[in-house]
Amino acid sequence: MQQDAIIIGGGFAGLSAAYILARARRHVTIIDSGTPRNRFAARAHGVLGHDGKSGAEILAEARAQLAAYPTVTFIEGEADSAEGVIDDFAVRIEGHGSIATRRVLLASGVEDRLPDIPGLRERWGKTVLHCPYCHGYEIGGGPIGVIATQPMSSHQAVVVADWGDVTLFTNGMSEPDVATLDLLARRGVTLQPGAVVSVDGALDGPAQVRLSNGRSIAVKALFITPDLHIRGSLAHNLGCTLEDSPAGKIIATNAMKATSTAGVFAAGDNARAFGNITLSSADGVMAGLGVHQSLMFPATHS
Template sequence: MSDTHNDTHDGTGDGMGTGTDGGTREGTSYDVVVIGGGAGGLNAALVLARARRRVAVVDAGQPRNAPSPHMHSFLSRDGASPLAVLEIGRAEVERYGAVLVDGRVDQVEAAPEGGYHVRLDGGAVLDARHVVLATGLRDHLPDIPGLRALWGGDVLFCPYCHGYEVRDRPLVVLGVHPFSAGQALLIRQWSADVTYVDHGQGLAEEERERLAARGIRVVEGPVAGLTSRDGALHAVELADGREVPCAAVFLFPVMTPNDAAFDGLGCEKDERGWLVTDRAGRTSRPGLWAVGNAVDSRAQAVTAAGMGAAAAFALNHDLVDEESERDLARYRAGGVEPALAPAP
């Protein structure tokens, strides 16, 4: 999966980049392997490939925002097809010599000689000095009949991605998450016609007051399903037969990061079980990086792209520092002449 909300030829020519010290196995060794071909992963690969690093991007081809026909809030790409944007990004990355690998990563392992082995489903192994995890997250949807078929269309999560498109229309927020009441307060920004349907989540008295103060109706569930007409959402149907007509439903899914590839490597996680990174995307394990929805559930496509670029800048600097220390040691040992002699 990629790391976006359900909303986001002048290279080297040999497809392998021009960086150094990629590893030990010719053709499968890289300075950096990026896992995930969404906005975060592709932007990281773009920056690194332009820095003349040997880069491979492994992509399973299952972007999180694939159900959405359009992506929004991405400057210069607002309203574009998310899949079309990824195709453009893949072409740009390839233009600078990065290698695109269609596949799924089973596990990343520390290599005895340093760096990492990236093991793919099917048995292939890529060697990498550094690895960037950009695999996004998984949305766990409530088991409500009719909901999954409309996910990404008339059933939505992010109002910043899709709220404007359903503005001023009758909207329903499903109470399926501890943050659902807060989501309803947020959705009120886009429409004055908002109904909160409590599907067993329950409301504290203060939450009820806040919803009432904002003119948000509260309807007690449980929900039996979503009904459609001609492929479009028609209403939320309650177990007692009542219907709440609406043009769109918003809900807060349970989100879990797709970070299993780093399992067993000892990367620090927070109390929620998400990888801990610094502002550049470094994990607690040297050489392992993570960006986008894999570490931040709030990241939109544009945010993930920025995170990928920031990680790539810092990663390349780290590689330059490593190489400079190595070359300095060789130079001091008398084994290497300076690349450029000083002018006489």
């Protein structure tokens, strides 16, 4: 049977969109690989009513609730390809063949690609972090490092300074301009020149940031801005326009989360510059509304 919508990705954006469509009694299939972006973090914070739960626990509760809706189907796996036009798409899933659908929602998220510095990957989601609003409070103050990976890293250091005593490791990047240097100084941020060659120490304890100039500086946690890469090739398959964000390419969408390809929508981290659980969920709700409206009024909402 042709689906009203296939949702690629069963994270917070995808499941939030599925709720909207399920409650409108639309037939929805959710394809999910079981590898959410936040799987490296033990706890989720700042999520209304769920503070301190793991992301996996929140998602499991949501899937259980969605499973009660008779028009919702879950498929565990990866979507290999997608093609077609509005009202007549086909999505191929490894091991499940091709499924016909009127609409496609891309909510598979992004991959965080970390700098090639020994010791970073093992600590990702533990003491190497990207969002102070999500994890800064639990650090408890004290020495915190920010490793520069792009020009916006100075801005990140300015923000992180509310959670501790920040050292910005310039990591071979150009020194910030005078105005930025003044702002960093007013925020108490110390600049440390030299390339970062490794991050050493216990994985669950303070880290030693070792520099090419021979110095080693201890910090309780490190913040970085990873390069974001849209997961999978479906946005490309379907001809969706991409746009630049400070951390990488994202799928361009309008206010109702419709992409440049009629009948294709996108929500969550692959379609917004900055995200967390709450923002991704809200993005998914908007996408669900957009998909539903387009099924009723395709000429004005696709």
